[in-house]
Amino acid sequence: MSTSTSHLDWPFFDDAHRSLAREVAQWVSTQSIDHADADAACRSWVKALGAAGFLRYCVPAAQGGALAELDSRALCVLREHLAEHDALADFAFAMQGLGSGAITLAGSEAMKQTWLPKVARGTAIAAFALSEPDAGSDVAAIATTATPTKGGWRLDGRKTWISNGGIADFYCVFARSDAASSGAKGITAFLVPAETKGLTIAERIETVSPHPLATLQFTACEVPDTHRIGAVGDGFKLAMRTLDIFRVSVAAAAVGFARRALRETIARANARAMFGSTLAAQPLAQAIVGDMAADLDAACLLTYRAAWQRDRTPARTTAVAAMAKLTATEHAQTIIDRAVQLHGGLGVRSGHIVERLYRDIRALRIYEGATEVQRLIIGRELLKAAESATRDPRNA
Template identity: 55%
Template sequence: MADRSFLNWPFFEDWHRDYYERFDAWVSENLTGIDHNEIDASCRMIADRLGEAGWLSPTAVDPADESSALDVRTLCLSREILARHDGLADFVFAMQGLGTGALSFFGSPDQREWLFRTRTGKALSAFALSEPRSGSDVANMEMSAHRDGDGFVLNGEKTWISNGGIADIYTVFARTGEAPGAKGISAFVVPADTPGLSIAERINVIAPHPLARLSFENCRIPGSALIGEAGGGFRIAMSVLDVFRSTVGAAALGFARRALDETVSRASQRELFGAPLFDLQMVQGHIADMALDVDAAALLIYRAAWTKDMGAARVTREAAMAKLYATDKAQEVIDKAVQIHGGDGVRSGHIVESLYRDIRALRIYEGASDVQKIVIARQALAGAGAKS
C-alpha cells in the first residue's frame, strides 16, 4: 500500500483526506485491466467510467454555479492516485482539465456549456498550443486567425496535441496580430467537427497515448468562439499552465510512489547470496534516496497547489519548481527501480518497465525541464530586482 502519511500535512483539509480514500478505493475496483493496445477506445471507456461516477467534476468549474472554482489540491491528489494505478487513466483525467482550463477561467456562459459534457465524460477535450516550430516558445507561434466579418478564419498546424483525433472540442491558440509576439495571440474554442479542421497525422510514442498533428485550412469559426479578449491568448495559456503544471508533477509523483512500492516489495522478497536483497547496504541506500525524492517532490507539489488554492493570482515559480523537481526525480526513482528489478525491470509488460516509458514524456510536455529552469531563474532574478 502506498504511503498515506503525507495526507496529514497541513496543506490538506479533512475533506481532501476523505476524497483521497474514496477515490483510491474506487480506482482500485473500477479501473483495472485497461487495454493499452486499443488506446482510443480505452480513453473513451475511462472517461465514461470516471464521468458517470462523478470523478471528472474536479477537472472544471461547475457551469451552473458562478462561484465554482478549481481546487488544485484535488486535481493533484487525483492525478497522483490515477498515475499510481495506470498512466493512461491519469492521461484521460488530466486532459479533461487541461483541455477546458481556458473555459473554466475565461469562458463565456455559452462556452462553458461544454463543461456539462466534459465533466460527465460525454465529451473529450484537448489543448492545442504547440506547433511544428513552436513548442515551449509559445510567443513564436505561426498559426493565424484572420478576422472575416463577424468571425475568424484559422490557418496553420498544431502538433503533439494530446487527445488529437478523439477530442470533441479543442482549445486552439492562434495569432490574431493585435501586437507583435505574445500580445498578438488569441484563444478559441473549436468543435472537432468544424469544417477545415482535420487530423493530418496520428503520432505514436513510447508510452501510447492519443496524439496528433492537426491541420486548419480556411477553418471558419464564429466570433463567439473567441475566449476572453482578442490578444489575450498568451495570458490565458499561461494561466492554465500555471495550474496544471503542478498536476504534472503530481502524476510523476504517482509513478514514483508505485516504483518505490514495487521496489520495496522486490527487495523484501528476492534473495541474493542467501539473504534478502534488502539486506544489501547498497540496495538500502537506493531505497533511501527514492523515499527522500518522493517526499521532497510531494512537498513542492502540494505547496504549489495549496498556494494557488489560498488565492494566489499566479504560482509560476512554485509550479515550475514542482514540475521540474517531481518529474526529474521520478525519472531517477524509476531508473533505480528498474536496476533493482534486474531483468524483470526491462521485460515488456512489467509494471516497472511501463513506468520507465510513462515517466519520460512528463519531463517534456507543458514546459520541458530546461524551460522550467529558465522560468525559475527569471522569477528569482525578478524577485531580486535584477533584469532578466
Template identity: 60%
Template sequence: MQHPAPWPARPNTQHLGLPFFDAAHRDLVAGLLPWTEAQQVDEHDDRAACRDWVQRLGQAGWLRYCVPAAHGGALPQLDSRALVLLRETLAFHSPLADFAFAMQGLGSGAITLAGNPAQQARWLPAVARGEKIAAFALTEPEAGSDVAAIGTEATLASPGHYRLNGVKTWISNGGLADFYCVFARTGEAPGTRGLSALIVEANAPGLNDQEHLQVMAPHPLATLRFDDCHVGTDALLGPSGGGFKLALQTLDIFRPSVAAAALGMARRALAEAVAHARQRRMFGATLADFQLTQAKLGEMSALIEAGALLTYRAAWLRDSGAPQAERSQAAACAKMVATENAQRVIDMALQMHGGRGVQVGCKVESLYRDIRALRIYEGATEVQQLILGKAALQG
C-alpha cells in the first residue's frame, strides 16, 4: 500500500463523552483527527515510512505524549488514556503510523520510569521531538512469554563497563532505532531476579542489528546480536537486578494501548464495511438493504464497543492509581478482548467485500494482515487468559 485508502467516514467519537475522559482528552482527539486525515505517507518501504512517521509525529507534537512534561512531554506524567486515544485514532488511519508512535513510547518507557536525570535528559527530549528512534529489546529466540528464560548476559568486563553477549529477536524498530532498552542477565539471582535493563546505542561496538525480519504485515523488525558488546555501567537503568520488574511496569503502561490500536483497526474495518454495503448493488438493491448485512454490521459494532469499554476502563484505572493487581487484570482483559474481537470484526468486513476483500490494495485486506500480530505481541491471548484465570482462582 502506497497511500491510505480514501476515507469512508471520520471515526465515531461518541465514546469521548464517557466519564473515563475529560476535556483535555476530547481536545486531543479534536486536533489529532484532522491532522491524521491530512497525512499522505508512502508506506511501500516500511522502514522509510516509519522514519517519515516518526518525524511527522515529532514535528506535530504528538510524540510529546510519550514522555513526561519535565522532559519535553505534553502532560505531567504518562497518561494511559491519552495513549489509548492516540493509538486508536492513528490506527484507524494507518497501522504503521500507530506502530511508529507506540514504539517511541514503549522504547523509552523504561527510561521514563527508572532512568536517572542524566539518562532522561539525554534521551527523552529527543524521543519527544522525533529526533531519536527508540526500541524495547526483551524477546529472545527461546524467551518470549517466559521472561525468566532470558539468556543474554551482561558481565562486568572492567569497573566501568559491561560486556554484553546474546541474541534478541522480533525487536520492533530493530535496525532502525538509535538506541535499545535491552534486558539482560546480570546474575544477582536466578530466574527473573537476575535481570537488569541497559540503554545500548545502535552504534555500540559488538552490536549487529541488521538481520531484518519479514512478516505478513510489513513492520521494521530485526534480530539483534551482541558479541562482546561493551556498554558503560552508566547505561544501567534502575537498580541492578531490577529489570524484570521494570519490564512489567513498562508493559503495564502500554498494554491497554495495544487494545486501542486493535480498536482503531476494527473501527476502520466497520467504516469500510458500511461504505461498501451502501454502494454495492446486487439483486436490484444495495447490500445494506438486506437484513443479513444489517445483522452483521450490528454484531461488528457490538464487538467493537465491548472491547472499547474494557480498554478505556483499563486506561482509566491506571491513571486513577488503582491497585496494581486490579490494573494488571483490567489491562489483560482489555488486550485479550479487544484484539480477539477486532480480528472477528475485520474478518467479517472482508467477507462482506467478497472477492474484492482479498485483493491487494483493498483496505480490509491490509487490515486483515495488520491485526493478526496484535493477538501475539506484548503478551499473547493465552498469556492474558492465564493472568485472568489465576486472578479468578485467587479471588
C-alpha cells in the first residue's frame, strides 16, 4: 500500500519528479488562503503559484517554462499534492495549464511569446471556453459561430460552465467557422482577451464546491486573424489534443482528494473512542479502510501509468487517459463517501475537511469528459484497434 509519498518510488517517476513532489508538498503545507471569496482566493493562488515557480510547469521552456515540453507526470505530481491540500489551489494550477494548452500546442510564435510567459508568472489568468448549453460531452455540437471578416473573425454565441469565467484575462474559444459543416468538422480555436468588445459575462454560476464559473456571451465579438489558434477547421482536433494532456491530471487531482480522505479517516479512527476501545479496533472499520486503501492504489497506478505512457510515446494515449480518469474519479468518490460514513456526524458538518472533500470530488466525474463518456472512449478505442489489427495484412 502506498502512503502519501511511497508511490514516488514506483518506476513511473524520475528523480526530478520525486524532487518536485517533495518541493510542492513542503511549499503548499505553508500556504493558507481564505475561501470566503472564491474569485479572490483563485487570484491569490495563481499569484502565489506563479511566484513559487510551479506555474512554469504549465508552459514550455521556450516561453519561460520549467521543462522543454509539457510533462504529464510533473503536471500530475503537482495536481495530486495541491489537491490533497486545497481544492482551489489545484483548480488555479490546472486552469493555467488547460486554459493555455491550445496556445502551447498550436499558437503562433507571437501569441506564445505574448501570453505564455504571463501564464508561467501568474500575471495572466487563462480559461478554456469549449462547453455550450447544448455542447458539453458532445463537443461536436458546438453552435457558437466564427464568421470571416476583413482581416479577422466575428464570434457570436454562448459558452457556459467556463472555469475562471469572470476572472480570466484571456479565453481560448472554440467556434464553428464553417456554417456548412456539421459535427467535428469546421471548428476553429481563437484567443479572446477578456476586454474584447462583444464579450460579456452573461451569468456567474454557483456550484456545491465554489470556484469561478460563468456563462460567456459573444455578440459581434471581433478578433483579428492573428488571434486564431492553429489552422482553420482544426479546432476539434486541437481541443481533443489539449484534453488528452490534461485529462490524466484530473485523475491525479482525484487521487489527491482521496489520499487526504484516507489520511483523515485513519486519524479519526485511531482517535475516536467506541465500544470500550477505538473505531480503528472494530473489524468492520478495518475492512472499510482496507477497501479505501486498495481503491486508492488502483487509481494511483492507472493515473501514473497513463502519465508515464503519454510522456514516453508520440502516439495518442486517449484510451489509457480515459481509463485513468474513469477509475480515479469514481474510486475517489467512493473513498470519500466512506470517509464521511466513518466520520459519522462530523462527516456532514459544514466546514469539516471530509465534508469539503465530498463536495470537491463530485465535479471531477463530470468535467473534461463525464464518466459515461470515458467508458465510451475506452470501448471505442479498443474496438477500433481490434478492427485495424484484423485488417492489417501482416496478421493474415
